[in-house]
Amino acid sequence: MLRSQTKLMDLGWRQLPRLHRSMTKASNLTVVEIDDKTGIATLTLNRPPVNSFNLELLQELHESIKQIECNKSRGLILTSSNDKVFSSGLDLNELHKPNQERLVAFWSTLQDLWLSLYQSSVPTAAAINGHAIAVGCVLAAACEYRVMLPGFSIGIHATKFGYVVPPFIVMSYLSVLPRRIAERALLQGKLFTTEEALQVNLIDEVAESKSEALCKCAEFIGSFEKTQPEARALTKRQFRAPDVQLLINDPEGQLRESLEYINTPLFQQGLEEYLAKLKSKNRK
């Protein structure tokens, strides 16, 4: 039902010509649809084959989130066009023997994107219609509500390829999971099944289909109907302020630390081994 009511919107390009241009240029990587009746924007990740985040997808997603805020949508639902994978996480090619200039753009966009989603003034929900791995899980956790389809995996498995997640990624776990569970899952690089994720409240509901997931997300967004939007937005911003302090006060420092770590032999070697393992798995 939500689907039949939606249409692909020209997202106000007259007011926002610069944003519109970047949307046009890369319009395949994300799709934004706004429901005329509810005013809810559905933001679909659309980078085949597995929605891995390269620089261009990060940039376009960031622009789309900013645009949805500017256009006074009543809410934002994040989902995927792929019916098996919500997102596989960062495109590891961006991290493996990286071009340094591109790496700076890549990582600073990731930081900005996360901030914009985590602090979005509109209600946010994720309809997780496939595996949500690493940054896929992080972005879902940055939303206020999560509905997931059965039979998939969600989690941050960074320790498995020698990656140490920066504080803002730790924060995204801590905002939804009890400390004890957050720490253990991070250290184990645990991927939760849908059922396990529901049990620890990493997700809020299970839906049997993507359209049911979208409906449940819309219902959650509807739960704010009787609140004043500005007060809601300010309360959210204030509630989450301690979590983003580090990234807002010192984005360059946080960026530098991440880049330094990415460039260490420890990480590059771990990544290489992980990529080799993946390749040999895919060959079988």
Place this chain on the structure above:
Amino acid sequence: MLRSQTKLMDLGWRQLPRLHRSMTKASNLTVVEIDDKTGIATLTLNRPPVNSFNLELLQELHESIKQIECNKSRGLILTSSNDKVFSSGLDLNELHKPNQERLVAFWSTLQDLWLSLYQSSVPTAAAINGHAIAVGCVLAAACEYRVMLPGFSIGIHATKFGYVVPPFIVMSYLSVLPRRIAERALLQGKLFTTEEALQVNLIDEVAESKSEALCKCAEFIGSFEKTQPEARALTKRQFRAPDVQLLINDPEGQLRESLEYINTPLFQQGLEEYLAKLKSKNRK
């Protein structure tokens, strides 16, 4: 039983003539009874019709809490003389087109009152024998234990009339609720039923009557019988220290921020609409 043993005490006016005077002057707004046998003080909110907090009730409650500490009571139980409403929250007349001088007194007393209850050296419990809305919920949450009667509502619904709660009010939710639930409830302006409140641990127990609630509160206070009072008080103060740091280090700054917000057109307009809605509801 607790009731039959209690008597209205002259709360040491010889030692505390100043406090006593203020008690006498406004003695209708709160009632303090001390159980001779257990040494537990019952502090009853008594401002008809719905225990909304105006300046005078805040002041008297603050004085009563300080007196209970000075008189070495073994514990404090906060309850209401109204059998439908524990407290409806702040008296909105104090916030609507406020006299600025009175507003300063009003809000700074609220801050001081909350601090004195949150850090009280004696064990504290709330017997919530009616609806506990907004600051009514905040004061109950500032106690160490909560027993509630069925069929009532409890919560902070500030976003519904355009109010953004200050950090110390957020803190009162975070001290009892998991983050994820605290954030969502604050953003939705959610009022929990007694049953829902029990499920998320916003309250600790349900009692069928006020006297049963008072008994359960007294039992909780009795659980500290074998502890050393000074060590208990210091441990509580230290445990809660991070939560009150902001308010203790910069009470004027916190006050100023709240007053600025209360005086914004955004808030005043939201409040006006809310008051109009309430009025039209009451007329029906």
Place this chain on the structure above:
Amino acid sequence: MLRSQTKLMDLGWRQLPRLHRSMTKASNLTVVEIDDKTGIATLTLNRPPVNSFNLELLQELHESIKQIECNKSRGLILTSSNDKVFSSGLDLNELHKPNQERLVAFWSTLQDLWLSLYQSSVPTAAAINGHAIAVGCVLAAACEYRVMLPGFSIGIHATKFGYVVPPFIVMSYLSVLPRRIAERALLQGKLFTTEEALQVNLIDEVAESKSEALCKCAEFIGSFEKTQPEARALTKRQFRAPDVQLLINDPEGQLRESLEYINTPLFQQGLEEYLAKLKSKNRK
């Protein structure tokens, strides 16, 4: 099975002659065994009658933990040679009318020991095969996983003898328990039964025997098999960094505060009464 495979290892004294010497000197107070097959070190508290921590046990335990890290063990399991008591906590003789010089050594070793266990680079688990009281509970809580035998007690009962626990001990509760439960348990000086501890997640599993507990701990350590050890260690260190900040930034200040408190008449008198009560109980 684990037992039959273990043997008492010469812990690399050639490389670490200084450490080895201190091990030899006091080798009765802790025993370290390394499983040849799994690489897991079992560290056994062994100070009869009840593993109370005097200066010598603290020092030896600290050395053993450092050695296990240096020897690249795959994990650390903390347990007790006594089948009734994991540890009764600090040896109160060290606190009662203390020699000041020895007290400085005692308390600073406790701080260092806690830090080394809480931030250990290897996976840590506690096989709690008896009562775990006060610092016994604190050290178990500093591990990443806890398996306990039924019929025993665990908790921090400091308020019962007038002791106010320092922030790092509060932290050890907060790292595993929800705030509301942590505060109440601390204030009440509550000792949890094995079953209660499981319910609030103060422990993770119950085992019927010590060997089953050791197996379950080994299984937990095995759950990190596919992670990169350096990334795991750094992630743990970063995750726990905020908790240890106070103790790392100002160990002298933290030490001074604790010593000042221990020397107060309030504490010394409470301790004396507690010791007298214990004595009269033991006489009966």
